[in-house]
Amino acid sequence: MIRAALALVLALFPFAAAADPLVVRGDRLFVAADVAGHPVEALLDSAAELSFIDRARAAEWKLGAAEAVTARGSGGEQDAGLIRNVTITALGVTLSQATVGVTDLSDVGARLLGRRLDVILGHDLFAEARLAIDIEGGTIARQERTAPVSGIELPVSGHDGIDSIPVRIAGKTVQADFDLGNGGGPLISKALVAALGLQPVGLEPGGGIGGAISTEIYYLPELELGGVRFPRLRARLDPHGNAGPLNIGVSLLRRFLIVTDLGQRKIWLAPRPRG
Missing domain, CATH: 2.40.70.10 (Acid Proteases)
Structure with missing residues (x-):
């Protein structure tokens, strides 16, 4: 191994x-x-x-x-x-x-x-x-930007200066913000909560720059990212609308070997061997 x-x-x-x-x-x-x-x-x-x-x-x-x-x-x-x-x-x-x-x-x-x-x-x-x-x-x-890269190449799009990549959730493709500064689990927008018909299961403290806040917690349907499936993820509501439909951070991304080239609008993910 x-x-x-x-x-x-x-x-x-x-x-x-x-x-x-x-x-x-x-x-x-x-x-x-x-x-x-x-x-x-x-x-x-x-x-x-x-x-x-x-x-x-x-x-x-x-x-x-x-x-x-x-x-x-x-x-x-x-x-x-x-x-x-x-x-x-x-x-x-x-x-x-x-x-x-x-x-x-x-x-x-x-x-x-x-x-x-x-x-x-x-x-x-x-x-x-x-x-x-x-x-x-x-x-x-x-x-080097000329070097070949293995893994799944994901196109990068963006909103408000934040880069996002496609993920699959509940059988649909949605954009998820690529956020290596997010150490608190996925964030979900109010619009996606409504679209998926999710119900809150509790509250959890959160917040970064701007202060501490309490956010609603939801369980997501199965999410697929870079060829890896994540069942029943806990996600926090983004109450300020700072994120896109989803925001994914280190808790999920640590499962991959990652190459980022945000200047050229590309990210590669390869599932990291476990064990």
Whole structure:
């Protein structure tokens, strides 16, 4: 079984550069990064339109004045700022003129991670490079865009700066947001709840940027993603309409070897051997 798993990893990631460590805590993913010369551990969030830096850290690092904006997250809205021309390096990728969001990440860090959160690496990193990701194996690597890739190729579409891929649920194809920052299980929209005729089975705490919220819980009919079937999944309602019909995160995606190329609108998934 170990040999079979290794063979599949090599088949999917044949020309990846030397892999970087991917730190996995629960269903949250972290990598080493550098922001304007300051080394830091950053949370990965492919569905964050921008990378974010904690306001206190941005002031400490003297990143410059911020333009006032409002950040919208899974918990609602929160005051934020934008700082332009920030240099971020991670996974062998350098974003030399990145526009970053600046907001107070202390609540998100304490509530979701139980620790300080300084940086969230968002969609800009994923759009810049092809990345080979093995969540269970704890590795992530930049891959040449000309390299062949195994696995099921899924077309990427999008809404409001969030990328989505097709899944099958209750015999129908729907779009599911691809969200490596989602560590809390699938999210489902009110419209899809109504279309499937689902009934709530309870409440569960949730929320990210924007604060803590309580969300209704539903059980989904069988969902098929990348050739893998997931029966009777628990899903949380997206009360703010931030997501598409569905939003899938690390709890499902860790079952796959993943290659993302959001700049070229492609994602490949290969079921990871179990055992």
